[in-house]
Amino acid sequence: CGRARLVLWLSFTLRSARRLCRARFMEGHRQGPPSPAAMENGTEPRTEERPPEAQETTVAEGAARIAFPSANEVFYNPVQEFNRDLTCAVITEFARLQLGAKGIQIKVPGEKDVQKVVVDLSEREEEKTEPEDGENLAPGDQPRTAAVGEICEGGLRVLEGLAASGLRSIRFAREVPGLQSVLANDASARAVDLIRRNVQLNDVGHLVQPSQADARMLMYQHQKVAERFDVIDLDPYGSPASFLDAAVQAVSEGGLLCVTCTDMAVLAGNSGETCYSKYGAMALKSRACHEMALRIVLHSLDLRANCYQRYVVPLLSLSADFYVRVFVRVFTGQAKVKASASKQALVFQCVGCGAFYLQRLGKAAEAPGGRVKFSAACGPPVAPECEHCGQRHQLGGPLWAEPIHDLDFVGRVLEAVSANPSRFHTSERIRGVLSVVSEELPDVPLYYTLDQLSSTIRCSTPSLLQLRSALLHAGFRVSLSHACKNAVKTDAPASAVWDIMRCWEKECPVKRERLSETSPAWRILSVEPKYGRARGRGRGDHRHLPPGATRAFSPPSAPFPAPRQGATARCLDPSRLAHTPGSSLPQGLCLCCPPAPLTPRTPGSLP
Numbered sequence: 007c008g009r010a011r012l013v014l015w016l017s018f019t020l021r022s023a024r025r026l027c028r029a030r031f032m033e034g035h036r037q038g039p040p041s042p043a044a045m046e047n048g049t050e051p052r053t054e055e056r057p058p059e060a061q062e063t064t065v066a067e068g069a070a071r072i073a074f075p076s077a078n079e080v081f082y083n084p085v086q087e088f089n090r091d092l093t094c095a096v097i098t099e100f101a102r103l104q105l106g107a108k109g110i111q112i113k114v115p116g117e118k119d120v121q122k123v124v125v126d127l128s129e130r131e132e133e134k135t136e137p138e139d140g141e142n143l144a145p146g147d148q149p150r151t152a153a154v155g156e157i158c159e160g161g162l163r164v165l166e167g168l169a170a171s172g173l174r175s176i177r178f179a180r181e182v183p184g185l186q187s188v189l190a191n192d193a194s195a196r197a198v199d200l201i202r203r204n205v206q207l208n209d210v211g212h213l214v215q216p217s218q219a220d221a222r223m224l225m226y227q228h229q230k231v232a233e234r235f236d237v238i239d240l241d242p243y244g245s246p247a248s249f250l251d252a253a254v255q256a257v258s259e260g261g262l263l264c265v266t267c268t269d270m271a272v273l274a275g276n277s278g279e280t281c282y283s284k285y286g287a288m289a290l291k292s293r294a295c296h297e298m299a300l301r302i303v304l305h306s307l308d309l310r311a312n313c314y315q316r317y318v319v320p321l322l323s324l325s326a327d328f329y330v331r332v333f334v335r336v337f338t339g340q341a342k343v344k345a346s347a348s349k350q351a352l353v354f355q356c357v358g359c360g361a362f363y364l365q366r367l368g369k370a371a372e373a374p375g376g377r378v379k380f381s382a383a384c385g386p387p388v389a390p391e392c393e394h395c396g397q398r399h400q401l402g403g404p405l406w407a408e409p410i411h412d413l414d415f416v417g418r419v420l421e422a423v424s425a426n427p428s429r430f431h432t433s434e435r436i437r438g439v440l441s442v443v444s445e446e447l448p449d450v451p452l453y454y455t456l457d458q459l460s461s462t463i464r465c466s467t468p469s470l471l472q473l474r475s476a477l478l479h480a481g482f483r484v485s486l487s488h489a490c491k492n493a494v495k496t497d498a499p500a501s502a503v504w505d506i507m508r509c510w511e512k513e514c515p516v517k518r519e520r521l522s523e524t525s526p527a528w529r530i531l532s533v534e535p536k537y538g539r540a541r542g543r544g545r546g547d548h549r550h551l552p553p554g555a556t557r558a559f560s561p562p563s564a565p566f567p568a569p570r571q572g573a574t575a576r577c578l579d580p581s582r583l584a585h586t587p588g589s590s591l592p593q594g595l596c597l598c599c600p601p602a603p604l605t606p607r608t609p610g611s612l613p
Contacts, residue, residue: 061075062074062075063075065082067084067087067090067173067177067431068090068091068094068177068180068181068430068431069177069180069181070173070176070177070180070181070204070208071204071207071208072171072172072173072176072207072208073200073203073204073207074171074200075200082171082173085327085328086241087431087432088326088327088432088435088436089241089266089326089329090174090177091430091431091432091433091436092324092331092432092436093174093239093264094177094178094181094182094430095419095423095429095436096262096264096321096322096333096419097162097164097178097182097237097262097264098112098114098181098182098183098422099415099418099419099422100162100237100262100321101152101161101162101182101183101184101185102184102418104162104184104236104260105152105158105160105161105162108160109149109150110149110150110152110158110160110161111150111151111152112151112152112153112183112184113151113152113153113154114154114183114422114426114429115154115429116426116428116429117422117425117426118425152183152184152185153183154180154181154182154183155179155180155210155213156183157185157186157187157212157213158183158184158185158186159186160186161184161185161186162184162185162186162236162237163185163186163187163189163234163235163236163237163258164178164185164187164189164235164236164237164238164239165188165189165191165224165225165228165235165237165238165256166178166188166189166190166191166241167191167221167225167238167240167249167253168191168192168221168240168241168242168243169190169191169192169197169201169216170192170197170200171197171200171201171204172190172200172201172204172205172214172216173204174239174241175188175189175190175201175214176190176204176205176208176210176214178214179208179210179213179214180208180210181429185213187213187215188210188213188214188215189214189215189217189235190205190214190215190216190217191216191217191218191219191221191224192217192218193218193219193220193221194218195218198216198217198218201214201216202216221240221249221252222248222249222251222252223252225238225249225252225253225255225256226252226255226256228256229255229256231258231259234256234257234258234259234261235256235257235258235261236257236258236261236262237257237262237263237264238253238257238261238262238263238264239264240253240263240264240265240266241264241266242266242268243268244268244269245267245268245269245272245284246265246266246267247284247306250265250306250307250310251313253265254307254310254311254316254318254336255316257336259336259338260336260337261335261336262321262333262334262335263307263318263333263334263335263336264331264332264333265303265307265331265332265334266329266330266331267299267303267329267330268328268329269284270299270328270329270330272284272289273285273289273295273298273299273302273303274289274291274295274296274298274299275289275290275291275292275295275298275402276291277289278402281302284306285302285303285305285306286305286306286309286404287302287305287306287402287403287404287405288401288402288403289302289402290353290355290400290402292355292360292362292452293360293453293454293455293457293458293490293493294452294453294454294455294489294490294493296325296330296489296490297325297410297451297452297453297487297489297490298353298402298405298452299325299330300323300324300325300330300332300406300410300489301405301406301407301410301451302403302405302406303323303330303332304318304320304323304334304405304406304410305350305403305404305405305406307332307334308346308349308350308406309346311336312346314338315338315339315340315343316336316337316338316339316343317336317337317338317339317342317343317346318334318335318336318337319334319335319336319412320332320333320334320406320408320409320410320411320412321333321334321335321411321412321415321416322411322412322415322416322419322443323410323411324439324443324488325488325489326439332410344380345368345380347367347368347380348366348367348368348369348370348380348383349406349407349408350366350367350368350403350404350405350406350407351364351365351366351367351403351404351405351407351451352364352365352367352401352403352404353365353401353402353403353405353452354386354387354388354399354400354401355399355400355402356392356394356395356397356398356399356400357397357398357399357400358392358394358396358397358462358526359392359394359395359397359462359500359504359526360454360458360462361392361500361503361504362452362500363387363388363500364387364407364452365383365385365386365387366407367382367383367404368380368381368382368383369381369382369383369384393501394500394501394504394526394529394530395462395526395530396524396526396529397526405451407451409448410448411443411446411448413444413448416440416443416444417444419440420440420441423436423437423440424437439488442486442487442488443488445485445486446485446486446487446488446495447483447484447485447495447496447497449497450483450485450495450496450497452495453487453489453490453493453494453495453496454493454494454496454503455490455492455493455494456468456470456473456492456494457492459473459507460507462526462527462530463507463508463511463516463526463527463530463531464516464520464521464527465507465510465511465514465516466514468510470492470494472510473494473510474494476506476509476510477494477496477498477502477503477506480498480502480506482496482497482498482502483496483497484496484498504530505535505536506535507530508530508531508533508534508535509535511531512535516531518531
């Protein structure tokens with residue numbers, strides 16, 4: 007009886023629930039489905055209305071204020087503020103260079119009104135006879151001034167291909183002088199509506215023009231020389247590979263192309279075949295994967311530009327947070343394009359010890375008559391097995407093997423940011439990163455890391471200062487890298503690096519009984535170090551030194567010297583001895599130049 011009563015109660019409950027669901031379904035069906043336009047714009051009807059202030063959030067960044075939907079916070083990423091600040095600084099200096107050639111001076115809020123003049127010493131005598139600036143000039147010959155927020159005739163035409171909320175474009179209009187127009191494009195109708203509202207909110211409708219189109223088709227439609235953009239900024243969610251072909255065609259002669267890549271898993275070697283399909287290069291798993299990612303992106307840009315008789319010149323290439331960012335200029339020239347093959351290189355990396363070697367794809371040699379002869383390079387630079395540990399090599403690339411920064415341009419940006427630190431919220435970080443970038447060895451691709459070297463031979467890790475001092479005393483150049491905090495960039499060959507690590511192991515011995523005879527550590531440490539007998543670049547032993555000369559490195563018992571108190575390095579560039587805020591080097595220390603030459607001393611004098 008109790009079971010029958012329970013069955014009747016359950017059937018009644020289920021029947022009531024079924025009626026309630028049917029009634030709610032019919033009520034929603036009578037309202038009709040939302041229109042496709044309403045669904046695309048996100049304006050479909052809702053059963054419960056929210057107050058307007060709960061649907062939107064207003065964010066202030068730099069000189070801009072944007073409103074974005076609270077339910078879809080993908081429109082604003084606060085981590086990218088450093089990216090946007092740096093882009094504004096780079097475009098400002100690019101505008102200063104481009105418009106300065108046209109006689110237009112830019113005026114940046116917060117900067118002192120001092121005109122920077124570069125004078126060639128060989129032409130000073132001729133300039134003395136010429137009138138000073140502003141004298142005997144007609145009113146129409148006076149230099150024009152471009153201010154922030156004003157339309158500059160003959161100024162830069164900027165395209166942001168993937169604008170989302172339009173924050174970057176609005177910041178360009180409100181913070182970068184010398185702009186003629188800014189086109190904020192996005193393929194989403196909902197995003198374009200948001201851009202229009204934010205443009206009105208910031209009162210930049212005279213400069214920023216919203217656009218709804220596919221970024222690739224939009225750039226393909228601006229291939230004509232008169233319709234090209236001076237600056238193109240691409241900051242997609244993921245890989246920009248599908249936009250690069252159109253971008254290198256739509257940027258003007260000498261124009262600026264800014265590209266962000268956030269697919270670091272692909273560029274860092276986790277999926278080499280995917281990297282090849284997107285960027286035309288095989289990425290390797292390496293401790294130098296961040297710089298390798300930058301060089302792969304530069305290779306991909308140059309490769310696509312070469313198809314149209316164009317080539318790229320890197321201005322600044324950075325690895326930060328979860329992305330890489332490159333700023334390049336694009337030029338046209340058939341002769342320069344022929345040299346592109348000699349700018350690319352393959353990478354041979356040992357799977358055991360991590361030693362790497364670069365093999366250029368092409369070779370450029372001077373021919374009689376001042377011509378340049380291009381030919382295929384000869385290789386490979388390695389044997390089938392690694393000479394240090396006996397392991398095999400992996401092949402990666404091609405990648406960009408030339409400098410990834412223009413140090414003169416980096417210095418301009420650094421000087422401008424340092425002179426006006428209140429302009430950006432991330433000024434301190436920008437100054438620190440650019441300071442390290444300016445100290446990097448420009449002609450040394452990739453780097454080693456301390457943990458990589460020490461873990462390979464199973465020994466304790468030396469300090470960064472100790473390893474750099476040892477390399478300097480051995481006669482090699484050395485610097486840091488912005489891409490990794492414990493990286494060491496040096497022109498020393500792998501044999502010299504491992505020889506120095508063998509010396510370090512002598513001071514911190516490794517228990518050999520714990521090493522396998524086939525391990526890289528055993529094979530590397532089984533060779534006696536040559537640091538004490540022949541250190542430096544071919545200097546040999548003491549017989550090759552002048553009488554009474556002081557050696558530029560320590561004796562064999564102390565290959566890792568401690569820095570002397572108050573000692574400073576002799577630098578060929580005095581400006582680099584000045585301490586820059588945010589720099590990784592101590593005050594008065596410069597590691598960009600080789601050690602000082604050997605100096606004779608009299609017997610009995612202090613070294």
